[in-house]
Amino acid sequence: MSNFVVSARKYRPQTFDTVVGQSSITTTLKNAIKNDHLAQAFLFFGSRGVGKTTTARILAKTINCSNLGSDIEPCNQCESCTSFNEGHSFNILELDAASNNSVDDIRNLIDQVRIAPQIGNHKIFIIDEVHMLSSSAFNAFLKTLEEPPKHAIFILATTEKHKILPTILSRCQIFDFHRIQIDAIVGQLQSIATKEKIKVDEKGLHVIAQKADGAMRDALSIFDQIVSFSNQNVTYEAVLENLNVLDYDYYFKVIAAALDEKIADNLLIFNEILAKGFDGSQFILGLSEHLRNLLVCKDQATLELIEVPTEIKELYFQQSKVSSQAFIVLALDLLRDTDIHYRASKNKRLSIEIALMKLCSIQALLKTKQ
Ligand SMILES: Nc1ncnc2c1ncn2[C@@H]1O[C@H](COP(=O)(O)OP(=O)(O)O)[C@@H](O)[C@H]1O
Ligand SMILES: [Mg+2]
Ligand SMILES: [Zn+2]
Incomplete structure (x- = not known):
């Protein structure tokens, strides 16, 4: 069990097409890349566990991929894709505002924005949980967002759009991520179960999906919990018992x-x-x-x-x-x-x-x- 990786991490989609239940968003983003109509700032908004961070990373990779095919998906093989996947890309930077929300954190980021990319044309900044930035950090960031250098692209993600200043909102193309439908969650759980050779019962997966209330991450965590509880056999009864749900x-x-x-x-x-x-x-x-x-x-x-x-x-x-x-x-x-x-x-x-x-x-x- 020492090298057990939780499903939510192991099965984070790496391409637009594998993001479940958000196809209108992924199609729009792909078209924008294809037609070279990319906005300079995006805001991904929606409840937790629905694919905001995942999609932000795929978008960032796709924009910088040097091997982009006609399907407009990141190749996950070129130097840009692999360096990002391994966590040491110079062109794609991620700031988790939940833990780095001070003015200094934003100043460091702004310093990075000024420097043009060494390879490729774009430098992409993902600011996750952007509503957590302090108000002074927000203000410092605003200036950069108003007049960003040509090479900079910002992808902001948040669960709380109402906490974002209107001046920031007005500068972003906004994407509203929906809660994921039960059938789509069940389908994803089923495909993971097949890959992991875990026995499942559709009725049981439904109960898990209902409990997850539209969040794929929650569905995957509940699934992991029941897989270990039920010794790899996710029966309807095991799910009911584990989640304390009435038959x-x-x-x-x-x-x-x-x-x-x-x-x-x-x-x-x-x-x-x-x-x-x-x-x-x-x-x-x-x-x-x-x-x-x-x-x-x-x-x-x-x-x-x-x-x-x-x-x-x-x-x-x-x-x-x-x-x-x-x-x-x-x-x-x-x-x-x-x-x-x-x-x-x-x-x-x-x-x-x-x-x-x-x-x-x-x-x-x-x-x-x-
Ligand atoms: N739309 C989705 N399709 C497939 N998996 C998803 C989706 N949304 C979330 N997940 C799963 O949940 C995990 C967390 O998703 P994440 O993108 O970080 O959610 P958010 O940023 O919206 O809170 C991912 O690693 C993935 O396993
Ligand atoms: Mg996130
Ligand atoms: Zn690539």
């Missing part, structure tokens, strides 16, 4: 019992859930999400809004067919109320039990109204 199956059962008006069944299921150590409010939120998925399944137009594994999708279809729209909407309303009052409730268990009883009474209520 989809419980929600299907609760709704089936509600449709059949079986209060006793639901009280017993809920008892089992509590016995497993799950928290009531987590259950209410999960059940609401489940109902939302059922509703989304009812209409072809909203079908793409459901993000669950393929084999579970079929189960959603089946249950959505037997649940009326009125039932789902009333149930969602009821759960929302329960959630709002849950925190203040003195008997939390009872408040959910009451909700379950009401849930089992919706069908009867709807029948009397017909």
Whole structure:
């Protein structure tokens, strides 16, 4: 285990095409390079772990690559690419503003900006977490950004665009990095698992992707954790256990019992859930999400809004067919109320039990109204 490299580092994309889920950004950047329309300053903005630093490095390498093919990807072989990959490039400099945020740090960088590149045409400065610069450092940097020498290109990255001075923003071409979709994360995990010869279960990968909330880095760290926990066998059960997530199956059962008006069944299921150590409010939120998925399944137009594994999708279809729209909407309303009052409730268990009883009474209520 001594030479174990975490997946987030081992699988950092080295070319534009391998960056997952950001194709509109990578295509725009490639076109700009191809047409020689490169801006002098970029700002990459988006939540953490979505590929900002990765893309900044690829862009920097591509601009300086001496062996650029027609696909506009860095070759990762020429002297410029390899020296950057090995961390001693003179033409691509990276400043992590999270740990180097003083005026002196920026002055050092500005000194570097003035010196023209020895090889190649461009000198590229990546300033990561740029919102962390102190305000005096920001001001010192502003002058350079206003009138940069021709050879200088700046790539700024941040998770907090609102902390960047408008004068800086107005000088940058801004790229908004989106959270990565669940399917795309699952695909990436699957391809890494194949390369690492790790057994995985698609359902399990989905739960990991959901937990990662759009951040690939988080998905990879969770994945690593479960790989070691499960002895290289990422089953659905192992993921649920490790992440303390409730099996989809419980929600299907609760709704089936509600449709059949079986209060006793639901009280017993809920008892089992509590016995497993799950928290009531987590259950209410999960059940609401489940109902939302059922509703989304009812209409072809909203079908793409459901993000669950393929084999579970079929189960959603089946249950959505037997649940009326009125039932789902009333149930969602009821759960929302329960959630709002849950925190203040003195008997939390009872408040959910009451909700379950009401849930089992919706069908009867709807029948009397017909
Ligand atoms: N869009 C993506 N495609 C593939 N891997 C990604 C992507 N975004 C992040 N990663 C993974 O997460 C790690 C950290 O990504 P990074 O680019 O540093 O994120 P950010 O700078 O947005 O916080 C990368 O090394 C890579 O393994
Ligand atoms: Mg980063
Ligand atoms: Zn190259």
